[in-house]
Amino acid sequence: MLAHALGRPASWLHAHARDPVPRLARRRFEGLLARRAGGEPLAYLTGRREFWSLDLEVTPAVLVPRPETEHLVEAALELVPSSAGARLADLGTGCGAIALALARERPGCRIIATDLSAAALALAASNAARLGIDNVEFRRGHWCAALGRERPALIVTNPPYVRAGDPHLQGDGVRFEPREALVAGTDGLDAIREVVSCAARHLAPQGRLLLEHGAAQREAVRRLLAEHHFSDIAHIRDYAGRDRVACARLAPA
Ligand code: SAM
């Protein structure tokens, strides 16, 4: 926050540890400190968050990308060979984190990034432009409806999966984030149910679905995938050892 208030990179502080802080920067810093103490996420205060080594702009219109979601990117890259020219989709892209990471790593692929929120999509598109990423197309719409007649080989998504009333929603940072990015009904599975069912209709035959879910949702997600004729269901753990991403393959046509 001090570096941000000074308009310098954080490394600058180490090289100038004994410099006095100019009055204006000090006032700015104290303002930021007060807002952070009130629970606002650091990323909303600086307007920036790094994800997959990409410097992303974030605003209170989008969820702050989480490091756990990089597991989903990693798993997607394992499924998509670096020479591939496939069509991929990221549903509920927020600031564009997943779509932009995949686009940067797989320049031969075309990625459709969707969201229901126009503000999120505008931010994601501006992140893409600033980073010089031009293989992502942004579309507004309710989950797979935004895909129209496209049949992607891979759908990735980090949908909202927190249950309404979960005390976690009152936690540090989280209470400033958009509800519609976090909350999905009384069991937290409303969005996952919709995504699994529409992905089964919109994926190419034998296409893959990769979705992030909550640590306690593994069995429910597995059941939903099996009910919609997905096979090869696997779960990927986060660094805390909890199953957080499900991967599954759609049956042949
Ligand atoms: N993909 C980003 C990430 O991983 O940081 C943001 C994920 S955030 C948990 C979920 C996103 O889904 C939000 O950007 C929200 O606006 C979007 N969303 C919620 N309901 C949606 C719907 N019905 N159709 C499309 N997107 C939706």
Ligand code: GLN
């Ligand atoms: N991981 C987020 C949290 O802990 C939840 C993200 C989501 O609902 N997709 O708040």
